[in-house]
Amino acid sequence: MNMDILAEEEEEINRIICVCASIIELYYEKYIHKIPCMDSSYTGNIWLMKLLEGNESRCHNMFRMNKDVFMRLCNDLENIYKLKGSRRICIAEKLGMFLYTLGEGAGNRNVQERFQHSGETVSRYFSELLDVICVMATELIKPLDPEFKNTPAEILGDSRYMPHFKDCIGAIDDIHVQAKISPSEQVPYIGRKGIPTQNIMAVCNFDMQFTFACAGWEGTAHDARVFQSAVQNPTSNFPKPPNGNCV
Template sequence: MELLEGNESRCQNMFWMNKDVFIRLCDELENIYKVKGSQRISVAEKLGMFLYTLGEGAGNRNVQERFQHFGKTVSRYFSGMLNVVCDMTKEFIKPSDPKFKSIPPEILGDYRYMPHFKDCIGAIDGVHVRATISPSNQVPYIGRKGIPTHNIMAVCNFDMQFTFACAGWEGTAHDTRIFQSAIHNLALKFPKPPNEYPQMKWYLGPYKCQRYHLPEFRRGAQPTGYKEIFNHAHSSIRSVIERTFGV
């Protein structure tokens, strides 16, 4: 309550969201997802411990000291809140138009993409997020970055909204392996293009062994040949996923 009633920046620094969003989220957790408080701990404090742990990468002992609860209490409430938030993602991280009936305005109004990408529904990319893993289990998570990471694959639309996320893979897992698992695991409900075929027909990747990344074109000559021209357009349209990760 000290944080919620104090300066706006304190809540933002502690929980990585402003007070209004924090309070609205508490209300949704109570009224929609039926999260209950107890005599000793409120829903706001449960949420606060959860967000503090995620935002600061805090360990159990750090959270014990900050919130003055036993380690078992911290662990139990974090696990419970994590399950609830994972259920929430099913409502929010999904396509707003699951049948993809309309052309995204970002493509429709840009001569670089229309009509060549008029049926494009989103972009896919992966990102490595640092993970805290016990030393005995670290090896599969230590990839080219030299530190334990999760390899997370995500899909976004051209309005910079995530429509799918697959988290939890070890850092050494190849992007292709994660992608294949996501599109073939029906339980994950991957947002596939309309009229999907068993083959990879509807997934556009760049031409290999050709310039691809935008800085390569900025430093060098203009794209030449249909492969480089396609790669340049593909890289431009794919940059939406990188911007979305950045935001």
């Protein structure tokens, strides 16, 4: 009887030892002796530098902006919005990943392969850039004259518009932009276009400069609903005209 108990205890101890050994092996392979997945010598930083040194159209095709604008945006993000590089990724590469994702509609895996970084790294820096760009947008997309004291020169100098539109402060419209949504969440975004879209409302002045933008609404949202939400939300900073003026 005692021999049977001892044998069972020994067997249980051996199982525990095997489980512990397996856990240690997995931990070692995952965190200590990791085999890198992104092992290409043609890194994202090298690709980005070649792009910025090459023909102007290459940068515009990938990032939807020319090289001069890209570099000035990098400087503004660093000096004004205090974006910092990391030990492995500079500000230019962070911005490149962000713009590549937007300009190409690239998924996380495509960006991983292009820039040779892990999915977690790609996701983290995209979120970081998105937060900074949203702050920048609130400072840039706004009326130059928030009180609309003066009649725009484009109205004053054109007899077709003066005096009929002398109190008009801009133009407003909605547009549907195709969106990539996970299949489980697509239904509210599929409206009259038949594909997942966002309903984006924008306001521009007579210099064709955007003074307000509202993005994120589902494609099924009616234009009037988007407009009403922007007007009634005090935090949206919708450019309301003075009494007697119109949009």
